[in-house]
Amino acid sequence: MKQGKGSLFxxxxxxxxxxxxxxxxxxxxxxxxxxSVLTMLIxxxxxxxxxxxxxxxxxxxxxxxxxxxxxxxxxxxxxVLYIIYxxxxxxxxxxxxxxxxxxxxxxxxxxxxxxxxxxxxGIKGIMKEEIEAAFSLSLRKMQVFYxxxxxxxxxxxxxxxxxxxxxxxxGSSITSIITLGELTYNALEIGSRTARHFEIFVVLLLIxxxxxxxxxxxxxxxxxxxxxPMNL
Amino acid sequence: MLxxxxxxxLLKGLQLTLEISILGMLAGSIIGIVIGFLRASKNxxxxxxxxxxxxxxxxxxxxxxxxIIYYGLPILFDFNVSAxxxxxxxxxxxTSGYMAEVFKASIEAISITQWESxxxxxLPYPVIALQIILPQAxxxxxxxxxxxxxxxxxxxxxxxVIGFTELTRMSNIVRAQTFTTFNVYAIxxxxxxxxxxxxxxxxxxxxxxxxxxxxxxxxx
Numbered sequence: 514m515k516q517g518k519g520s521l522f523x524x525x526x527x528x529x530x531x532x533x534x535x536x537x538x539x540x541x542x543x544x545x546x547x548x549s550v551l552t553m554l555i556x557x558x559x560x561x562x563x564x565x566x567x568x569x570x571x572x573x574x575x576x577x578x579x580x581x582x583x584x585x586x587x588x589x590x591x592x593v594l595y596i597i598y599x600x601x602x603x604x605x606x607x608x609x610x611x612x613x614x615x616x617x618x619x620x621x622x623x624x625x626x627x628x629x630x631x632x633x634x635g636i637k638g639i640m641k642e643e644i645e646a647a648f649s650l651s652l653r654k655m656q657v658f659y660x661x662x663x664x665x666x667x668x669x670x671x672x673x674x675x676x677x678x679x680x681x682x683x684g685s686s687i688t689s690i691i692t693l694g695e696l697t698y699n700a701l702e703i704g705s706r707t708a709r710h711f712e713i714f715v716v717l718l719l720i721x722x723x724x725x726x727x728x729x730x731x732x733x734x735x736x737x738x739x740x741x742p743m744n745l
Numbered sequence: 746m747l748x749x750x751x752x753x754x755l756l757k758g759l760q761l762t763l764e765i766s767i768l769g770m771l772a773g774s775i776i777g778i779v780i781g782f783l784r785a786s787k788n789x790x791x792x793x794x795x796x797x798x799x800x801x802x803x804x805x806x807x808x809x810x811x812x813i814i815y816y817g818l819p820i821l822f823d824f825n826v827s828a829x830x831x832x833x834x835x836x837x838x839x840t841s842g843y844m845a846e847v848f849k850a851s852i853e854a855i856s857i858t859q860w861e862s863x864x865x866x867x868l869p870y871p872v873i874a875l876q877i878i879l880p881q882a883x884x885x886x887x888x889x890x891x892x893x894x895x896x897x898x899x900x901x902x903x904x905x906v907i908g909f910t911e912l913t914r915m916s917n918i919v920r921a922q923t924f925t926t927f928n929v930y931a932i933x934x935x936x937x938x939x940x941x942x943x944x945x946x947x948x949x950x951x952x953x954x955x956x957x958x959x960x961x962x963x964x965x
Contacts, residue, residue: 526821587895587941588934589902591913596934599920600927679804686806690906697808704816711817718805718813725804 528712534703538720541699548616548695549682555621556681557674560628567633578629585626591687594619598691612693616685624681631673635666668742675732679725686721696720751919752932758915759936765829765911766898769836773897774890776837777844781882782874784849795845802842807900811835815907828909836897836904843893844886851886852878884955891948895941902937912936 566578585593598615602608610618639662647657689698697717704713783795802810815831826834855878863873905914916933920926 583942584934584938587899587938587945589899589913589937591902591905592916592930592934592937595913595917596927596930600930603926683804683806686808687903689808697806701812711813711820714809714813714817718801718809721806721809722801722804726800 526712527709528716530707530709531703531712531716534706537699537703538696538716541694541696542720544613544693544695545682545685548613548620548685548688548693549678551617552620552624552681552685553678555617556624556628556677557632559621559625560632563625563629564632564636567629568636582626582629585623586630590619590623590684591690593623594687594691597622612688612691615691616688616693620681620684620688623684624677627677627680628674631670631677632666634673635670636662638669639665671732671736675729678732679728682724682728683721751923751929754915754919755912755929755933755936758910758912758933759940761909761915762898762901762911763940765832765836765904765909766894766901769833769840769901770890770894770897772833772837773840774844776841778848778879778882780841780845781848781852784845785852799842799845802838803846807835807839808903808906810839811903811907828904828907831907832901832904832909832911836901839900840893840897843896844890847886847889847893848882850889851882854885855881887955888948888952891944891951895944895948898941898944899937 563578563581566574567582569575569578594616597619598610598612602610643661643665644657647661652660685695686697688695689701692698700713700717704710707713780795780798783791784799786792811831814835815826815828819825859877859881860873863877868877901911902913904911905917908914910918912933916929920929923929
């Protein structure tokens with residue numbers, strides 16, 4: 514605790530107290546994982562649909578999906594979160610999201626815009642000749658999709674997918690503002706219980722950095738082991 | 746709907762958003778240039794230490810960096826920082842992380858013959874870096890820098906949490922005054938969209954005009 518006014522660094526940094534509250538941090542991490550995994554799954558699935566819509570020949574479909582992507586890429590996630598958590602329930606009487614599902618919806622919708630760009634880049638990166646060759650070998654549409662398009666596109670977009678997952682985990686800290694009990698929120702709670710704000714924030718920052726590092730290393734490892742370039 | 750005065754309040758918030766974003770972008774770019782040169786260096790110690798810096802400021806959420814500066818530092822030292830100053834410092838550090846990577850890529854995109862011929866002319870490293878490499882790197886870095894600017898404008902909305910009255914916080918204030926939740930947030934979203942979309946189109950236009958063909962001209 515502060516010992517007196519008037520000089521710098523009178524505060525004694527003491528990380529020890531945090532260790533008593535590790536279970537709260539772990540609970541928060543579990544919520545963050547749940548939120549991030551759900552967001553990534555839903556965001557990717559939505560992103561596939563939006564990507565296909567953006568590549569469609571139908572000009573109306575193309576226009577609306579492009580608008581969807583551009584709006585979500587240019588509006589802050591926090592505002593999307595507010596709109597879903599406060600805005601929509603205020604219009605529809607009796608509807609209220611709990612913070613977890615509001616966060617899932619907001620984050621996955623936001624992520625789907627970025628995912629659709631990634632997937633669209635992956636699909637476009639496959640040369641037309643490959644697909645034509647596959648069809649000329651009388652493979653059916655579904656077979657072409659499963660054997661040619663998905664493996665090739667996966668290798669092209671793998672790095673970007675990893676970055677997106679890390680971005681989702683970092684972005685999940687925003688949901689603490691609408692009182693979702695994930696990592697940041699629990700850390701704030703520990704901070705107010707122990708009054709050791711500085712220590713807990715430093716620990717929190719290190720947790721996120723280490724998490725991001727582990728995840729991106731994991732993605733690189735999977736790429737090395739399983740996603741060798743195909744012999745085409 | 747909102748009446749006129751409240752819309753002006755929102756515009757005031759937008760002004761503050763743009764102020765903090767541009768100021769933070771400029772300051773962060775200056776730091777980012779320095780760290781970018783460190784990242785592009787051949788010395789592995791310098792490279793890895795600057796990599797740690799970049800990993801910390803890119804790899805952690807801006808929200809936590811804001812909290813450390815706003816709540817953590819006053820406990821450590823004995824003074825209070827205003828919301829504007831903490832938002833500025835946090836945005837600057839966050840931006841410098843991104844800009845360091847952008848500049849590292851730009852510096853590495855410059856043909857190595859530039860360095861070699863400059864060294865063979867006996868020029869010292871600071872002169873080479875400032876007068877030969879930096880102008881070329883700035884040009885290459887411009888399109889991704891505009892992407893970072895858009896990122897900063899969007900992430901500045903987080904400063905509302907520590908009480909800095911930019912567009913998001915202003916929309917919360919107006920919402921409390923008028924109880925028209927959805928409309929206020931929708932208008933704020935529209936304002937963000939107009940600004941960011943315009944800047945990204947500007948970036949596309951600049952990218953076409955700058956072209957990157959300059960590199961091929963200098964290559965021999």
